[in-house]
Amino acid sequence: MRAFTFLAVGTLPFLAPTAAHTGRSAPAAPPAPCTKAAAACERWVTFGKGPAKSMVYASYPLNVANPAITRALIMVHGAGRNADHYFETSLAAGFLAGALDNTIIIAPHFIAGNDKPAPNEVMWPERGENWRSGGTSPTNPTLTAFGFLDTLVLRLADKKIFPNLTKIVIAGHSAGGQVATRYEMTNRVHNTPGVSLSYVVANPSTYAWPASVRPLPTGDADPTDAYKESLGRQGDSLHTNFTFGPFDTTKAPRYDRWPSGLEDRTTGYVAGMSDDQLKRQLAERPTTYLLGQVDVLPLGGFDSSPNAMAQGPTRRARGEAFFKYVTETLGAKHKAIIVSECGHNDRCIFTTDVVFPVIFP
Numbered sequence: 001m002r003a004f005t006f007l008a009v010g011t012l013p014f015l016a017p018t019a020a021h022t023g024r025s026a027p028a029a030p031p032a033p034c035t036k037a038a039a040a041c042e043r044w045v046t047f048g049k050g051p052a053k054s055m056v057y058a059s060y061p062l063n064v065a066n067p068a069i070t071r072a073l074i075m076v077h078g079a080g081r082n083a084d085h086y087f088e089t090s091l092a093a094g095f096l097a098g099a100l101d102n103t104i105i106i107a108p109h110f111i112a113g114n115d116k117p118a119p120n121e122v123m124w125p126e127r128g129e130n131w132r133s134g135g136t137s138p139t140n141p142t143l144t145a146f147g148f149l150d151t152l153v154l155r156l157a158d159k160k161i162f163p164n165l166t167k168i169v170i171a172g173h174s175a176g177g178q179v180a181t182r183y184e185m186t187n188r189v190h191n192t193p194g195v196s197l198s199y200v201v202a203n204p205s206t207y208a209w210p211a212s213v214r215p216l217p218t219g220d221a222d223p224t225d226a227y228k229e230s231l232g233r234q235g236d237s238l239h240t241n242f243t244f245g246p247f248d249t250t251k252a253p254r255y256d257r258w259p260s261g262l263e264d265r266t267t268g269y270v271a272g273m274s275d276d277q278l279k280r281q282l283a284e285r286p287t288t289y290l291l292g293q294v295d296v297l298p299l300g301g302f303d304s305s306p307n308a309m310a311q312g313p314t315r316r317a318r319g320e321a322f323f324k325y326v327t328e329t330l331g332a333k334h335k336a337i338i339v340s341e342c343g344h345n346d347r348c349i350f351t352t353d354v355v356f357p358v359i360f361p
Helices: 002-010 083-096 145-156 175-186 226-231 275-284 315-328 346-350 353-359
Strands: 042-046 053-058 071-076 103-108 167-173 196-202 287-292 335-339
Touching (some): 053 083, 071 083, 071 175, 083 103, 083 346, 103 145, 145 167, 145 175, 175 275, 335 353, 346 353
Parallel strands (some): 071 103, 071 167, 196 287, 287 335
Antiparallel strands (some): 042 053
């Protein structure tokens, strides 16, 4: 007992002084991230002076100074508009990547169709020029879906709130991947001072093609052979056997109309932009395509319309063909990753080790 008492007392002089001993206040602990898709993580984004607003899930407040945050991930949900699910998927990825403490994760909610808005909550279009392509709100005609994302980017770039935030990633899966690819080529805030933007496009059904050509139904775009990919043909290597040529318009007369192509952009966020501007922005901006190795079946809301089938027989083939065209023809320095053993599943895609450096750069 004596030896134990002496040893314990003898170590006391070496303990660091506490705030009570020094008279100084202890530094405030950094806030913990909000990690549940529940009311506590809901944040309201007001447009202009209001009262119009939209809801996002966010792991930290958007209006409280937070110098610990160095990057942001904006994750757009799929056609089910299940922002809660995509928020939790992103949180799981952030946990596995060890990124929760210095990353603000945001999942915007594009309510549309039969969704019930809160008072002053903005509805987004579901048909025609819809929220996937930057369409105009039916309840607030001065607002567009891509303008919603602009508002988030500018909020994140506010150095009074996030003084050390320098990187913003806009990502999405399935219908959210459509948002990510079209927002990449159209948005007006890419060069916002103090932040760098990059884009992650995962498994969309369609892309906005920058030319009237489409992949010809041969090689890796041959519809009679496409489903063999699900059996492991070429594994997780990128397929490149695509050729491009004129499309038979008798099969889909409007195949090249926005948002499948660049024609007839008369409304919404993209109205008034030139084709040359969109092509240049598409090629110049840093983008990574994530394609599930076995996303080759017509599941999960697969778009089988004539306009979509003009882009290829499967989601994987469509992504590979689009990637080949924009890199080889437009000179884009984009990247593509075939995510091994993943189908049309956002949690498989975004919680895979090879993807972490892309969504948490």
